Amino acid sequence: LAHPGVIRAVVLLLTLLGTWFLIVSPWGQSHGLQLHPSLTGEKLPRHKCGNQKSCPQNYFAFKIISGAANVVGPSICFEDLVLMSSVKNNIGRGLNIALVNGDCHAEAAPKSLFSLPDVTKLQTFLQGIKRGTLVLTASYDDAATKMNAKVRAYFTELGSSHVGTLGFRDNWVFLGAKGLMNKSPFEKHIKNDKETNKYEGWPELLEMEGCAPRKMD
Structure with missing residues (x-):
């Protein structure tokens, strides 16, 4: 047998x-x-930022990944260019923000800016963002504790629907724009909840990819 x-x-x-x-x-x-x-044997097509699909003309490809607990840092990719990551050594605990202007010129904020107790630096930074600028944001460890009402109001003006309820060690990824008239469709938020957390004391990481229009209004 x-x-x-x-x-x-x-x-x-x-x-x-x-x-x-x-x-x-x-x-x-x-x-x-x-x-x-x-x-x-065919080659699988590769899309910008490793996304699942390509973006149409006049749209920008992006991918934003939040940090995982306080161990793995976040990353922000825009049009196949990694703006912020652990490898680039330009991230920090708290909020990590990259700006992209209308000419597709990107600028990552200093990694230590949003880890400092002095929240006025964050307020000044957000207030100085020019109209039409895309704002890509990823949380790492804890992004909410040092936020005040003014900071939350600035992000609301950028199109955020969740910043008002962002709490201790919540994970948050967001893409908005200065001068946005409506709420941004590009936002994810997960609460820090000991009943559902993937990591001890932290929720699972968030990943968001998509196609942002060249002009968001």
């Missing part, structure tokens, strides 16, 4: 061969069955 392991291997091989035959046969093609590109 054949060994059970051999029988299972033969059954698996026959199943794979049967699936392959159905796909390559005229019947399979007429019903829209296709092999995954990795099985046919």
